[in-house]
Amino acid sequence: MLCLRDITYERNGRRILSEINMKFQEGMSYSILGPNGAGKSTIAQVLMGVVKPTGGEVLLDERDITGLNVTERARLGITLLWQEPARYDGITVKEYLTLGGKVKVDKNELKEVLELVGLPYELYAHRFVDKSLSGGERKRIELASLLLLRSRYAILDEPDSGLDITAGELIENVLEYFRKVGTTVILITHHEEIAAKTDFAYFVCAGRLLKKGFSREVVDYYKKTCGRCFLTGMVGDDDKD
Numbered sequence: 001m002l003c004l005r006d007i008t009y010e011r012n013g014r015r016i017l018s019e020i021n022m023k024f025q026e027g028m029s030y031s032i033l034g035p036n037g038a039g040k041s042t043i044a045q046v047l048m049g050v051v052k053p054t055g056g057e058v059l060l061d062e063r064d065i066t067g068l069n070v071t072e073r074a075r076l077g078i079t080l081l082w083q084e085p086a087r088y089d090g091i092t093v094k095e096y097l098t099l100g101g102k103v104k105v106d107k108n109e110l111k112e113v114l115e116l117v118g119l120p121y122e123l124y125a126h127r128f129v130d131k132s133l134s135g136g137e138r139k140r141i142e143l144a145s146l147l148l149l150r151s152r153y154a155i156l157d158e159p160d161s162g163l164d165i166t167a168g169e170l171i172e173n174v175l176e177y178f179r180k181v182g183t184t185v186i187l188i189t190h191h192e193e194i195a196a197k198t199d200f201a202y203f204v205c206a207g208r209l210l211k212k213g214f215s216r217e218v219v220d221y222y223k224k225t226c227g228r229c230f231l232t233g234m235v236g237d238d239d240k241d
């Protein structure tokens with residue numbers, strides 16, 4: 001089990017996260033839901049080891065991994081889909097997804113995963129992962145690479161950002177695939193309809209955990225309360241996207 005225990009994070013004298021406690025059990029899917037600036041990406045970065053919390057611990061199977069960096073955590077099976085997808089000039093989609101042939105993936109699986117993320121194998125497998133692909137296409141390729149990795153934990157930071165109208169269905173298929181291969185998903189989003197697709201949810205606002213539980217309940221709470229409290233006094237309902 002992956003846990004955040006009493007995580008606090010301060011930057012330039014400003015408190016960004018306050019005493020965050022979260023548990024991510026294997027075999028379940030989770031979302032971290034909250035408005036812009038709530039601290040969701042910072043939580044993802046703390047989980048991944050990109051930022052070191054000012055206080056508290058990150059635990060994996062009760063082992064303190066707070067001091068481990070991104071590479072060390074990736075070795076333990078914690079991986080992240082970045083908000084901004086990377087480019088790899090001169091490498092084809094197929095080479096990228098199989099790490100140049102190092103990862104043994106048969107063609108059927110490669111085809112299945114590419115099609116799952118909405119990219120037909122015949123059209124994309126031999127394209128280069130460079131600027132000729134759109135941001136949305138690169139994001140889909142990164143998602144495919146995470147699906148093929150079969151890591152213990154996959155943190156998806158705004159997986160729908162930069163994707164078009166089909167994103168909702170895509171996320172559903174992606175969650176189903178991760179479930180099938182045994183990867184526990186932690187999905188960061190400010191869209192309640194995306195959060196509703198996971199089993200459990202955490203609602204954060206202004207760096208604090210305000211509600212946790214079954215996703216449907218948390219989403220209902222979010223819809224009823226977000227924008228109406230003192231924490232986000234300046235955010236009105238009409239400003240939410």
Ligand SMILES: Nc1ncnc2c1ncn2[C@@H]1O[C@H](COP(=O)(O)OP(=O)(O)OP(=O)(O)O)[C@@H](O)[C@H]1O
Pocket residue numbers: 011012014016034035036037038039040041042043190
């Ligand atoms: N390097 C930094 N220096 C100062 N403040 C920062 C820094 N990084 C993040 N913050 C602030 O911390 C808060 C939380 O940011 P974070 O990116 O975690 O929010 P978020 O919930 O992921 O938002 P969004 O949905 O807009 O991506 C924001 O108010 C942001 O401005």
